Amino acid sequence: MLLITAPTIGTDPTVLKKNNCYNYATDVRTDTFAQPGKGSGSKYKSNTCYETWPASIRDGLTPLEKVCPKDQPSVGHYVALVIWPNQDFHWFRKDLDGYWSHKPGSTRVRNIDSSRQKILNPDDASIWPYT
Secondary structure (H helix, E strand, O other), X not given: OEEEOOOOOXXXXXXXXXXXXXXXXXXXXXXXXXXXXXXXXXXXXXXXXXXXHHHHHHOOOXXXXXXXXXXXXXOOEEEEEEEEOOOEEEEEEEOOOOOEEEOOXXXXXXXXXXXXXXXXXXXXXXXXXXX
């Protein structure tokens, strides 16, 4: 889990089409389908936790324990990274209602998983093939 403090992107359809899960989770609008580490000048080299996680920390995210937080931080919000090993990554963020939401690619934001269940913990969500 990571802690994020940044302004919100919003829900404008033209903005959503140009911003991905990393933009959404971090609340940083770039209109470029942001990639972990690119903003800090050192993008990840492969789709693995060992590369993507440190790249996001270089972008300014604050690392926390892997345990899913039950509360909300006093500033910002939590995000979680999942990986489809050597293929892709995906980011979730914890919302004020206690559920986690995500934005697959250029699609709309949602707080349900592949089984159409609300996400209380990304570790327990149906998000195959991501781990």
